[in-house]
Amino acid sequence: MKTSWLLSLSAILAGIAVPLSLAPFNFWPLMFVGVGGFFYLQHIARSAKESAWFGWLFGVGYFGLGVSWIYGSMQTVDTPIWLALILTGGFCLLMALFHAFQGWFYGRFLRQLPWALLLVAPLWWVLNEWFREWFLTGMPWLYAGYAFTDLPIGQLAAIVGIYGLSLILAVSSALGLSAFLQIRSGDRRKALGQVVAVVLLLVGSVTVGILRPASSWVDSAGVLEVAAVQSNIDQRVKWSAAQQRPTLEFYGDSITRMKNVDLVLWPEAAMTRLPDKIPYFLSQIDTLGKNRDQAIITGTLTQEDGRYFNAMRGYGQASGEYRKQHLVPFGEYVPLENWLRGLIAFFDLPMSTMIPAGEPQAPIPFEVAGQPYFAAPVICYEAAYPGLVRQLARDAGLITVVSNDAWFGDSLGPHQHLQITQMRAIENGRPILRATQNGISALIDANGRIVQRTDQFVSAELIGEMTLSQNRTPFQTLPRALVIWLSGGALLILFILNWRKNSVRST
Incomplete structure (x- = not known):
């Protein structure tokens, strides 16, 4: 039958x-x-x-x-x-x-x-x-x-x-x-x-x-004023030479206004030029952060021995670099590259020549008013991997997620991605500061509740208080x-x- x-x-x-x-x-x-x-x-x-x-x-x-x-x-x-x-x-x-x-x-x-x-x-x-x-x-x-x-x-x-x-x-x-x-x-x-x-x-x-x-499984590690910046730069022009100066001007103007914020987060690949190509701008940002007792973490591209990494870097009162460990197929690398690259534009995206971090990565340290903290850095697609976020967040006070959901357009993707990120907050009992290029950026508490969020396809500066966490949830301590x-x-x-x-x- x-x-x-x-x-x-x-x-x-x-x-x-x-x-x-x-x-x-x-x-x-x-x-x-x-x-x-x-x-x-x-x-x-x-x-x-x-x-x-x-x-x-x-x-x-x-x-x-x-x-x-x-x-x-x-x-x-x-x-x-x-x-x-x-x-x-x-x-x-x-x-x-x-x-x-x-x-x-x-x-x-x-x-x-x-x-x-x-x-x-x-x-x-x-x-x-x-x-x-x-x-x-x-x-x-x-x-x-x-x-x-x-x-x-x-x-x-x-x-x-x-x-x-x-x-x-x-x-x-x-x-x-x-x-x-x-x-x-x-x-x-x-x-x-x-x-x-x-x-x-x-x-x-x-x-x-x-x-x-x-x-209830964790304790408070202090309250900080935090900010997530959303640039809303059109993905079609983001990597163009003509957009480089407007991009720097946008982030420069934004950080200038944030005088009383302890931790500022910029989205994935906010800096579309390599750090050694914009030393003056980054030096100014670093000095400004130190003078204000302010930590600044940004998504950026970095290079070592001819290899490119999707990374997060700390400036001002933050320091260190985190390199992405789980890359997105076709978005950051091309499987079967010799056969597929060049066939269509989708197989030749601007960031599709990345390689993953070659060794385990650590949280990004930062300091506010003499008090040391650690931020668990997570880049875009990595938020979907519970084990990876668990490892990074165990000894961090908060999770910082940067993403470029502009690739999703006006689709289900950004909403699904945000929901996945909320679950990582619950599992680890850690608040999440999430900055994306065109939305949805959010402040999420340790129970996964969205405290504030931005609309999509608008420029925005999301500013609010965040209670950091210490100690571990059972999810972090059990196998x-x-x-x-x-x-x-x-x-x-x-x-x-x-x-x-x-x-x-x-x-």
């Missing part, structure tokens, strides 16, 4: 439900619909091949809407519409293979395990999110747990991280789905037990989140991959138990 077209359409719609539950839509209950729908289709699939088909269609909807901002990125460099559609569509179809593999493996090896729907499917979901974080440099985007970011349950990220939240959501979705199936089969008693279980899980998680928010190891271990135990049970039966 051929697969029903209605089930195939349902798989696509379930995938679309996931990004609709995230920023900027924030219809968070749809995440239960999306994940639960995926589990249902895997549950009723008649073969591993059909499981893979449903998974692939789910991924088509999931990535087709979720990373549609890639099309906007290509339009930023005037890629022809037809070519941008083909490349964006091709990327989404390839990314959907992650969920095709997830479905095939479940159908082939996991479906027969004990508690396949109630426990195995959620554990396998989380392991696949983790797999997507690092495979082929990683695409840690659109995770299920981000639906909880602005809800009390999201505060549990300070204990279990984003993967723990995804597991809670996946288990809840599986319990709800199973209860529905039990009602359909007439077993209302078992359905009631599963409804009670999901209610207890969610109510208990919400209660813990209310009683122990992220900020980084604890949820992943527990999930993998639980699956392995269930697999061994099932194998032994089948072995006994066969004898």
Whole structure:
């Protein structure tokens, strides 16, 4: 029997439900619909091949809407519409293979395990999110747990991280789905037990989140006046020679006005010329900061032995340099460069010749009124990597994020990126100062709450007070991959138990 077209359409719609539950839509209950729908289709699939088909269609909807901002990125460099559609569509179809593999493996090896729907499917979901974080440099985007970011349950990220939240959501979705199936089969008693279980899980998680928010795990390390500067320079002209002087004038005028700010943050690659090409300007900025007892951190390009780095540097009362560790494919380097560079403008972007830092990086030190502090520097896409931010933030008082979301254009990307950044604040119990080129810049407290934010596509100076943190959240002290190891271990135990049970039966 051929697969029903209605089930195939349902798989696509379930995938679309996931990004609709995230920023900027924030219809968070749809995440239960999306994940639960995926589990249902895997549950009723008649073969591993059909499981893979449903998974692939789910991924088509999931990535087709979720990373549609890639099309906007290509339009930023005037890629022809037809070519941008083909490349964006091709990327989404390839990314959907992650969920095709997830479905095939479940159908082939996991479906027969004990508690396949109630426990195995959620554990396998989380392991696949983790797999997507690092495979082929990683695409840690659109995770299920981000639906909880602005809800009390999201505060549990300070204990279990984003993967723990995804597991809670996946288990809840599986319990709800199973209860529905039990009602359909007439077993209302078992359905009631599963409804009670999901209610207890969610109510208990919400209660813990209310009683122990992220900020309750850390102590105050002082209050500083901070500022995030948003230049709103058009991406199409940012790197042109004619824009160099206006760029310096903009930041020079901005810093001149900020007389009573302790820490000023400029966005990613705010300085589009190498530091040794603008020594007079940077010397003035450095002297001004020292005279005012003011720390200034900016995104900039740096060079060493002919190699270019996307970096952050401290001036005034800040010092040191941080080099980006996770680069963006095509944006900062070109995979298969010898074949692709020069084919279209998108493969020849101004910053696409970067290399990652060659060694582990450290926080940027700064001083205000004789008091030493550390800022955890994070550049753009790095905010999506929980382990990287965790390592940098453990001994820092705040997280400073610089980004150039102008590449996303007027798309879902900047909103998703901001939501991801909020989760890093919760996990680490650290406030975040976020400066972007054209929005969305923000001041985020240690509970992930946006205290102030800018509009997009405007010049802005976001100024406010920020309470820095000291000490560590459980997420920072527990093993980084604890949820992943527990999930993998639980699956392995269930697999061994099932194998032994089948072995006994066969004898």
